[in-house]
Amino acid sequence: MTARTSARPETPRPAQAAPAPAAPRRRRSRAAGTWYFLLPALALYAFAVLIPSARGIGFAFTDWNGLDLSWNFVGLDNFTRVLDDDQAIRAVRNTLALAVVITVVENLIGLLLALGVHSKIKSRNVLRLIFFAPVVVVSVVIAFLWQFIYTPGGPLTQLFEGIGLGALAQNWLGDPSIALWAIAFVVIWQFAGYSMVIFLAGLQGVPKELLEAGAIDGAGPVRRFWSIVRPLLGPAITVNVMLSMIRGLMIFDQIWVMTQGGPAQSTDSLSTLVYRNAFQYGEFGYSTALAVVLALFVAVISIVQYRMLSRREKK
Amino acid sequence: MDRYTWRTGVREAVMIATAIVFAFPLYILVNMALKPAGDTSSALSPATAPTLANFQEAWQRAGLGGAITNSAIVTVVSVTIIVVVSAAAAYPIARATARWSTAAFYTFMVGLLLPLQLALIPLYQTMRDLGLLGTLTPLIVLYCGLRVPFSIFLYVQFLRLIPEDYEEAASIDGCSPLQTFRRVVFPLLRPVTGTVIILNGLFVWNDFLSPLLYLSGSANQTVPVAIYGFVGQYASEWELVFAALIIGALPVLIAYFFLQRSLIQGFASGVKG
Secondary structure (H helix, E strand, O other): OOOOHHHOOOOOOOOOOOOOOOOOHHHOOHHHHHHHHHHHHHHHHHHHHHHHHHHHHHHOOEOOOOOOOOOOEOOOHHHHHHHHOHHHHHHHHHHHHHHHHHHHHHHHHHHHHHHHHOOOOOOHHHHHHHHHHHHHOOHHHHHHHHHHHHOOOOHHHHHHHHOOOHHHOOOOOOOOOOHHHHHHHHHHHHHHHHHHHHHHHHHHOOOHHHHHHHHHOOOOHHHHHHHHHHHHOHHHHHHHHHHHHHHHHOOOHHHHHHOOOOOOOOOOOHHHHHHHHHHOOOOHHHHHHHHHHHHHHHHHHHHHHHHHHHHHHHO | OOOOOHHHHHHHHHHHHHHHHHOHHHHHHHHHHHOOOOOOOOOOOOOOOOOOHHHHHHHHHHOHHHHHHHHHHHHHHHHHHHHHHHHHHHHHHHHOOOHHHHHHHHHHHHOOOOOHHHHHHHHHHHHHHOOOOOOOHHHHHHHHHHHHHHHHHHHHHHHOOOOOHHHHHHHHOOOOHHHHHHHHHHHHOHHHHHHHHHHHHHHHHHOOHHHHHHOOOOOOOOHHHHHHHHHHHOOOOHHHHHHHHHHHHHHHHHHHHHHHHHHHHHHHHOOOO
């Protein structure tokens, strides 16, 4: 995920009035006259994303209810309301907690799976196939499946009882203090294979000779991983952390299917709150303000993270 | 360190055990779908009299045939448009050195940071005013706009690695820019086009939030929405619910099974820096 445009040396542009013969024709790309190739993509992107997003930011300063033709400009009221709204504060907290937990745990598990599969074991292809399978399954299906697994007295509880840990079984999705983590667990289960695949691609880039040299020099497996493999996994870590963080911040499907934000709003995320405010309470203005807050979180966190991780990569 | 030693054997055993635990939910999914109606045995115990009747029943009652057709139409049309317009847009961005091409690149990259939720509601209003709610058109337009930035990003990165020589040869031979792009550049992009198709296809097929909004109240449904509606209606008949869940997951799983190598590669390479 590197945007190297800025690093590209600026070729001197010949002045418009007097085409400088010094800049040889060959060096000016032939693609320069193809600016119109951009138009279809730009039109779709502007119509479906840029303009609606700009209007969304505009709506965030109004009291529009989504139906009436009239609306009033209310300044920052919607945003100050976010700060006063316990439900919104809780959704922000939940969203951040989900994003952090999902990012950390999913990547740790993904890395362990990758290290396990990336070896001489005979079943590695089958194992890879299994671990990655949930990634391609519709999230709604996964969420319903786990909702059933989590039912009180359901498969998970039975499994706990079966191994003599029945006392630890919970009302997984019904207990406000546990439900959020139960949902995080599902997302981690679903996407650990995704992290694994990206780590595997990174591991394939680690030269065998380096590892052999390390082994000859007496470095054990742990030492070899920490000193040789880990530094080379930089790009894979950057990509994985970005992907799982954004997935965590924007999470909707799994929550909406399993709990609809309940019990007692304990699993509301910004996405579910945006949806509920817009389409169940008819508060489009307030809802778009919440969407703007979400957009800010996504933008700020991705940019900060990208800078931090790419700087570390360079070291 | 390349030999299969007892350590490798231990590692293999540990990984297989992990995979079994990992696949436990999938076992529940299949097992429940095979149980005949009214079977109240535990979800853990294997179906004693497995039946396929649930699938037929779920297929008819959930209207999954129509939903799969709709999902297929939306996916194929969106992905085709995304591939064509993104590849075309990436060409001048990667090749032209003028300032507008850098500006265009950053304009598209802003789209990577805008969450779907922000555009969704205003676009909903526009589509309502155009009378397009309940049809597949808003979904296709939305997916195209939404996925173009990421696809352009992939194409640009790939294009920068391809030397310009082929294009120059083509244009010396008298090809117009459009011909050069169609006959020379686009075929060279094949590997990354595969990645673009896979990542976008899966995104579009699995998306739940947008069709939930844009198709609500209409007879048109996509697979995730049809399943969502069906489970809400038949929540007590678990064997039907599970059959429907499997049918919903199956088209992609079948594709996954046959294309696993390129699919996994697509996921991994699509995001390599």
